[in-house]
Amino acid sequence: MKLGVFMVLLNNMGFEEALDYVAEKGVKMVELGSGGNPGNVHCKPDELLADEGKLRAFKQAIDSRGLTISALSCHGNPLHPQKAIAKESHEDFIKSVQLAQKLDVAVVNTFSGCPGDSDDAKYPNWPVAPWPNDFQDLMKWQWEEKVIPYWTENGKFAADHNVKVGLELHGGFSVHTPGTLLRLREAAGEVIGANLDPSHMWWQGIDPVQAIKILGKNNAIHHFHAKDTLVDTDNVNMHGVTDMQDYTKMQxxxxxxxTVGFGHDNKTWADIISTLRLVGYDYVVSIEHEDGLMSVNEGFTKAVHNLKQVLIEEELGEMWWV
Structure with a gap:
């Protein structure tokens, strides 16, 4: 496995300055925002697809620092009921796939999206309870009419370009658990896999180690984010895990x-890394910084330090003792 970073945390830096910064920290792979919610500050598909010279210079800037791109990320909602929003997310995905192929990048990360409750809806509708039965009817319609058809078609587009789709299992979207990921994968093919982020497992009450085992048995982990979550038991009893308060209301x-190590200890992270190795995952562990108590520099630096203690990097040799 290789240590990586989701470069959106450095959107305030120029591209080459940001590359120098992460290379000095000992990171080996970079995940680049190419549209959608992450933006495209460091990676502009329109420009790079249109100009071979810019594309070569872009790749050289990364290669010359001993870095590799782990993924292009364009998290959006291509199933949004407002057609303009859906169209923009879809186009970001298509361009990201085309650019990934040109750059020999294996994965494009995004969200599954979430439709509304009808073709006339204005906002996404995320059902989280099986009763009243309207919610079951709604979810059946969403999956059969929107989620599966979209990803069957666009998963094939990605596969035709030798790119895998890493869906982040994130609340608010149709694919948000190992079960929903495997449901879509069964329908749309093995090109669909997880960009597995343990932080979103913890707040949903899912053990990331078990999630890795479930998905790993199906070779369904395409990319991995390293971010932690702290669960406040007292506040869970007040608001539940689907707490809708703004992220700034941290108390x-x-x-x-x-930051990694500040929600769960290093033994927990060692178990996560070891389980990734156990199921055969040998790609990136990409740090994502969204810690409201630490600066970008401090949060990222501490995450690098904590992960370096548990990351398994060397090739697995023979069991000489057996």
Whole structure:
């Protein structure tokens, strides 16, 4: 496995300055925002697809620092009921796939998206309870009419370009658990896999180690994010895990994102890394910084330090003792 970073945390830096910064920290792979919620500050598909010279210079800037791109990330909602929003997310995905192929990048990360409750809806509708039965009817319609058709078609587009789709299992979207990921993968093919982020497992009450085992048995982990979550038991009892308070209300929220090692100890992270190795995952562990108690520099630096203690990097040799 190689240590990586989701470069959006350095959007305030120029591209080459940001590359120098992460290379000095000992990172080996970079995940680049190419549209959608992450933006495209460091990676502009329109420009790079249109100009071979810019594309070569872009790749050289990364290669010359001993870095590799782990993924292009364009997290959006291509199933949004407002057609303009859906169209923009879809186009970001298509361009990201085309650019990934040109750059020999294996994965494009995004969200599954979430439709509304009808073709006339204005906002996404994320059902989280099976009763009243309207919610079951709604979810059946969403999956059969929107989620599966979209990803069957666009998963094939990605596969035709030798790119895998890493869906982040994130609340608010149709694919948000190992079960929903495997449901879509069964329908749309093995090109669909997880960009597995343990921080989103913890707040949903899912053990990331078990999530890795479930998905790993199906070779369904395409990319991995390293971000922690602290769950406040007292506040969970008040607000539940689907706490809708703003992320800035850190004293009152049921849970909050933290830097690696500040929500769960290094033994927990060692178990996560070891389980990734156990199921055969040998790609990136990409740091994502969304800690409201630490600066970008401090949060990222501490995440690098904590992960270096548990990351398994060398090739697995023979069991000489057996």
């Amino acid at each position: 009152d929220r049921a849970w909050q994102f933290r």
